[in-house]
Every structure is written in C-alpha cells, then in structure tokens.
Amino acid sequence: MEEQPPRHGRVVLVPCPFQGHLNPMLQLGAILHSQGFSITVVHTKFNSPNPSCHHEFTFQPIQDCLSPDEISSGNLVAILLALNCNCKTPFQECMTWMTQQQKPDDRVTCIIYDELMYFAEAAANHLKLSSLILCTTSVATAQSRVAIRQLKEEGCIPWPDSMSQDRVPNLHSLRFKDLPVSIFGVPDNFLDLISQTYNARTSSAVIWNTIDCLEQSSLEQQQRRYRPIPIFPIGPLHKFAPVSSSSLLNEDTSCITWLDKQPCNSVLYISLGSLASIDETEVAEMAWGLANSWQRFLWVVRPGSIPGSEWTESLPEGFREIVGGRGCIVRWAPQKEVLAHPAVGGFWSHCGWNSTLESISEGVPMICTPCFGDQRVNARYASYVWGIGLQLENKLERKEIEMAIRRLMVDSEGEEMRHKAQNLKEKVEICIKEGGSSYNNLKMLLEFMSF
Numbered sequence: 138m139e140e141q142p143p144r145h146g147r148v149v150l151v152p153c154p155f156q157g158h159l160n161p162m163l164q165l166g167a168i169l170h171s172q173g174f175s176i177t178v179v180h181t182k183f184n185s186p187n188p189s190c191h192h193e194f195t196f197q198p199i200q201d202c203l204s205p206d207e208i209s210s211g212n213l214v215a216i217l218l219a220l221n222c223n224c225k226t227p228f229q230e231c232m233t234w235m236t237q238q239q240k241p242d243d244r245v246t247c248i249i250y251d252e253l254m255y256f257a258e259a260a261a262n263h264l265k266l267s268s269l270i271l272c273t274t275s276v277a278t279a280q281s282r283v284a285i286r287q288l289k290e291e292g293c294i295p296w297p298d299s300m301s302q303d304r305v306p307n308l309h310s311l312r313f314k315d316l317p318v319s320i321f322g323v324p325d326n327f328l329d330l331i332s333q334t335y336n337a338r339t340s341s342a343v344i345w346n347t348i349d350c351l352e353q354s355s356l357e358q359q360q361r362r363y364r365p366i367p368i369f370p371i372g373p374l375h376k377f378a379p380v381s382s383s384s385l386l387n388e389d390t391s392c393i394t395w396l397d398k399q400p401c402n403s404v405l406y407i408s409l410g411s412l413a414s415i416d417e418t419e420v421a422e423m424a425w426g427l428a429n430s431w432q433r434f435l436w437v438v439r440p441g442s443i444p445g446s447e448w449t450e451s452l453p454e455g456f457r458e459i460v461g462g463r464g465c466i467v468r469w470a471p472q473k474e475v476l477a478h479p480a481v482g483g484f485w486s487h488c489g490w491n492s493t494l495e496s497i498s499e500g501v502p503m504i505c506t507p508c509f510g511d512q513r514v515n516a517r518y519a520s521y522v523w524g525i526g527l528q529l530e531n532k533l534e535r536k537e538i539e540m541a542i543r544r545l546m547v548d549s550e551g552e553e554m555r556h557k558a559q560n561l562k563e564k565v566e567i568c569i570k571e572g573g574s575s576y577n578n579l580k581m582l583l584e585f586m587s588f
C-alpha cells in the first residue's frame with residue numbers, strides 16, 4: 138500500500154475514552170490518513186487523547202457531563218451508559234456545526250464510532266451520513282456477550298458456582314467462568330449496555346480489530362449474522378498503522394535501555410493494562426512469587442492500580458533489595474516496543490484484547506490472569522484454544538506464581554508455548570502481507586469507503 142494515495146473526504150472518529158479503545162481507533166485513523174483521508178477525532182473531555190501525538194488529525198472535544206463521582210466509581214458500565222446518554226446532543230450539534238462549516242473539497246463522508254459509543258449512530262442518521270462501527274474486542278467476546286443476554290432470558294443468570302466449569306452451550310471452548318461479565322457481575326445496566334450495543338444497527342459496515350487466522354469460524358458465523366452488512370476484519374491494526382503513541386500516561390522508555398542489557402528471552406514482562414487493579418495482598422503474592430522464581434522481570438505498576446497506594450509503596454519490605462538488578466519497575470511502558478524486544482521471553486498479562494494481539498504479533502507466550510470482562514474470554518483462548526499461554530485459575534498465591542513463571546520461562550512446557558506463539562506470529566505476518574486476509578480486507582474497506 139505504498140503508492141501515493143488519492144485525496145478522499147473527511148472521516149470523523151468517535152473513540153470510546155478508555156486506553157484499550159482509544160489505541161485501535163487512533164491506529165485506524167492513522168491508517169486512513171496514510172491512505173488519503175482527512176481525520177477529525179470527536180472525543181469526550183474525560184480521558185481525552187493528546188493532540189500533540191497526532192499532528193495529522195483535527196481534535197474536537199465535546200461535553201460529556203460526567204461527574205467526578207461517576208469517574209471515580211470505577212463502574213465502567215455506568216460510565217458508558219452515561220456517556221451514551223450525555224454525549225448524544227453535544228455530538229449532534231458538533232456534527233451539524235462541522236457540516237455547515239465544511240468546504241466543498243473537505244466534506245465529512247462518514248463517521249466511524251466505537252461499538253460502545255452507539256449514540257453516534259443516531260447523529261449520523263439524522264445528518265444522512267454513512268456510519269461504520271469499529272469493534273475493539275474479539276469476535277468471541279461479542280458472541281459471548283450476546284449469549285449472556287440469551288442466558289438471562291432463559292433464567293440461567295446468575296448461574297450456581299457448581300456450573301462455573303461447565304461449557305456454555307454454543308460457545309465452543311468457553312466455560313461459564315470465562316463469560317465476559319463486569320466486576321459487578323451481570324446487573325441490569327450491563328444487560329442494557331449489551332442490548333444497546335448488539336441490537337440491530339443501521340450502520341453500513343463493521344470494522345473488526347481481529348485476524349482471520351485467530352477467529353476464522355467465529356468470524357464466519359458473525360458474517361452470516363450481519364449479512365448483508367459487510368465485516369472487515371483488519372487486525373492487528375497496530376501492525377498497519379504508522380508508529381505513534383496514544384498513551385494517556387507517559388511512557389517510561391528507560392526500561393528499553395534496561396532490556397538492552399538483558400539476555401535473549403530472559404525477561405518476563407508484567408502488565409495488567411489500563412483499568413485492572415489488585416489489592417495489597419495480591420501485590421505481595423505477586424512480588425514474592427516473582428522474587429522466588431529467580432527470573433528477570435519488567436513490571437508495570439500503574440499509579441493508582443493498587444487501591445490505597447499512589448505507586449509502589451505497598452510492595453513488601455525487602456522485595457526491591459532481594460531482586461536488585463534482576464527487576465525493573467515502571468509506571469507505564471512503551472508496550473509494543475517492549476514485546477518486540479528480543480530480551481522479552483514471556484508476558485504476564487490481564488489479557489486485554491490489545492495486549493493479547495500485541496503479544497501474539499510478537500510471538501511472546503503468556504501467563505494469563507484475567508480480571509473481568511473480555512479478559513476472561515481472551516485468556517481462555519490464549520491458554521486453551523491457541524495454546525500460547527497458561528492461565529492462573531485460582532487466587533493469586535506466591536508458590537503457584539513462582540511455579541507458573543518457571544514453567545513459562547525455564548521449562549520445556551514454556552518452550553513449547555513459545556514455539557506455538559512463534560507459529561501464530563508467522564500466521565499473523567502472512568495475514569498482513571500483500572494477499573493476506575487482513576491486507577485484502579483493508580483494501581476492500583478502503584474501496585468501500587471511497588464511494
């Protein structure tokens with residue numbers, strides 16, 4: 138896709154304001170921009186992206202009216218429902234203003250919105266603009282969210298603990314305990330969000346940050362479900378996008394200098410993403426498990442991720458002295474660069490979908506500790522379906538952690554997972570090369586958008 142692109146119209150992007158959603162949306166924007174589209178990002182004030190990282194885009198904030206209490210509640214479902222309610226009118230006004238101001242050679246041709254920001258669809262319809270949905274989770278997650286709604290209708294929610302290991306009907310490999318429920322379980326507002334997101338939509342296409350080689354049969358089912366609306370699986374988006382950062386926190390690049398000094402495949406990279414938190418007891422178990430494994434590690438401890446601590450104050454006494462130069466701890470890392478570094482031999486992850494795709498793209502095997510939502514589905518796929526990870530199923534406990542780290546980093550079991558992860562990486566490379574599924578789907582998407 139190197140030839141000089143023709144100039145197309147302006148695309149309006151509406152990201153969902155969480156790191157794991159902003160990244161793929163801004164990556165998509167960068168890809169479209171490189172292909173001749175102008176980009177405006179209409180975003181909430183809450184978690185607004187940093188315009189200085191994307192000089193090529195225009196940024197347009199809208200009021201989201203979230204209260205400090207709502208923001209600090211950590212109740213993602215409530216925040217998403219409030220955003221869809223509060224942003225509808227400001228977005229419509231913003232779009233009306235934009236279309237009145239636009240020059241004939243710079244017209245808004247379509248709106249691409251995160252599937253969770255469904256308020257944007259109504260404004261697109263009102264202004265008779267075409268709209269496309271961006272899905273930033275796996276297809277398996279979308280299918281299991283729909284299954285949750287079905288289970289509710291059949292009176293199977295909540296399910297008893299004794300069923301947690303049972304397979305969910307029609308969901309292939311998933312057990313009840315792998316279903317993507319919120320930290321609060323399956324409250325009515327969660328079902329409301331699922332219904333709003335997966336009810337019949339009027340958008341003209343679905344763009345999916347997934348890859349045919351990972352989810353072929355689920356994608357085929359989904360394509361049948363959406364027909365005649367086309368689905369474009371064009372993941373992993375970060376591999377098509379020009380390198381740039383959309384981090385809400387500052388990336389500490391000193392860890393790359395530290396990695397440069399470590400032997401090949403020797404470092405376990407640890408990150409639980411942008412939202413998950415762990416309590417003090419879990420942190421202590423993680424720390425002692427790490428120390429006792431005697432493996433090198435790079436640990437992202439996100440500020441605020443341990444309730445009651447600003448940063449690393451709750452690490453056990455003596456831990457830093459014991460691990461010494463074997464460990465490096467940062468607030469936030471340039472994760473894609475870290476995973477691509479030859480010193481990194483394993484990723485202990487919460488299994489957010491971006492982290493999972495980024496790990497697979499670099500052939501790095503995983504230790505999976507999902508916390509909530511789609512992380513459970515991704516962890517099950519990584520460990521059970523793709524065989525590139527081992528899942529810690531129980532409460533975090535130092536002995537089990539120590540053994541899991543050694544299984545991944547030292548034992549032949551880890552070697553086998555590394556081998557499978559490398560194979561999967563090669564398959565992904567084929568998908569994104571000329572003639573591969575994601576490459577072809579991206580070409581078709583660009584043709585679709587150029588009409």
Ligand code: UDP
Binds near residue numbers: 157160413473492495
């Ligand atoms: N990330 C990062 N630096 C870090 C930790 C995470 O840049 O120290 C990025 C990571 O590369 C990924 C995103 O943050 O793109 C997290 O998204 P994911 O879907 O994995 O998890 P979430 O944060 O939504 O739970």
